[in-house]
Amino acid sequence: MNGIIELRRMRAEQSAVRDVDRLLELAKPLILSGAISRAGSEAWDIYEQSLVAALEVADDELALTCLTRLSDKFPQSGRVHALRGMLLEATQDPQEALTFYKEVLEVEPTNVIIRKRQITFEKSLGRLVEAVAHLVQYLDVYYTDGDAWAELGDLYTSLHHFDRAIFSWSEALILKPHDHDTHASYADALYAQWLSNSDPLVLHTALKSYLRSLELSDDNLRSVCGIKMCCDHILRSKIYAPDSHKPRTASTQTNNKSVDLVTHAKVKELSLMSLKWLLKAERHQDSHREDQRISSLLRRLTGSQSVTVR
Numbered sequence: 001m002n003g004i005i006e007l008r009r010m011r012a013e014q015s016a017v018r019d020v021d022r023l024l025e026l027a028k029p030l031i032l033s034g035a036i037s038r039a040g041s042e043a044w045d046i047y048e049q050s051l052v053a054a055l056e057v058a059d060d061e062l063a064l065t066c067l068t069r070l071s072d073k074f075p076q077s078g079r080v081h082a083l084r085g086m087l088l089e090a091t092q093d094p095q096e097a098l099t100f101y102k103e104v105l106e107v108e109p110t111n112v113i114i115r116k117r118q119i120t121f122e123k124s125l126g127r128l129v130e131a132v133a134h135l136v137q138y139l140d141v142y143y144t145d146g147d148a149w150a151e152l153g154d155l156y157t158s159l160h161h162f163d164r165a166i167f168s169w170s171e172a173l174i175l176k177p178h179d180h181d182t183h184a185s186y187a188d189a190l191y192a193q194w195l196s197n198s199d200p201l202v203l204h205t206a207l208k209s210y211l212r213s214l215e216l217s218d219d220n221l222r223s224v225c226g227i228k229m230c231c232d233h234i235l236r237s238k239i240y241a242p243d244s245h246k247p248r249t250a251s252t253q254t255n256n257k258s259v260d261l262v263t264h265a266k267v268k269e270l271s272l273m274s275l276k277w278l279l280k281a282e283r284h285q286d287s288h289r290e291d292q293r294i295s296s297l298l299r300r301l302t303g304s305q306s307v308t309v310r
Helices: 002-013 022-034 035-056 060-073 078-091 094-107 110-123 130-141 148-160 162-175 180-197 200-216 221-237 262-282 288-302
Strands: 249-251 258-260
Touching: 002 035, 002 130, 002 162, 022 035, 035 094, 060 078, 060 262, 078 094, 078 110, 094 110, 110 130, 130 148, 148 162, 148 180, 162 180, 180 200, 180 221, 200 221, 200 262, 221 262
Parallel strands: none
Antiparallel strands: 249 258
């Protein structure tokens, strides 16, 4: 009984992710001996918990045992279908799992669990075009899923479809306006767009998105790096508002929307502030590896061969 209680605690705390071996040490004897029946209705949670853990350690026999018990009890369950797909992914040719997902979705086109599993597996296989197509189909129905829009933005960025990535991230921002990672990812897509088309005005939009991300999370190295890179490129391109005038407005080639350009003085100030922040971050790194990563980044940003902070 103590094993059942500990397995329940591991599910509640999600500690099984960190200690799969301990989970199986508790669950496998219960399952193989039949003692799992003492768990009552909780047994089905243990079967699912154990199946996922068994797949992680390649215990295919235990995984199949758990799946068989679950399938007998819940033959039409979407969760059980997803678990069957995971077992096929682990033990069969990838096409077997993809065919299974396709067949389930032909019967149940709104099965969210299977659709998401299908997309995740396609991404793991590097089939990004197919993953995009299926994610678009999903969003046609569940268009208020901000995480799905963010995932689509990532996929489009990986495929270098930056216009579509920017659109996807803008949709994610509507649904998650206070998420700093979403603002930073939107800015990343804009910055990538600038790298491909050299439209300097896009950088002002990217800069503002990085600033908003930093405003929402002030311990945000990613956005500080983005601010530094945007500012330096803006200063080189000389596309900014004069210090003595109101912000200048221009249109971007990316989305044809007007953008209030940041003044020259403000861009210089932000560039200096972000560099100071990065230097400070370097001083406080606990890990040597992280220290080297920050130093490398600073060398790229400053154009220096070495950066030393005393």
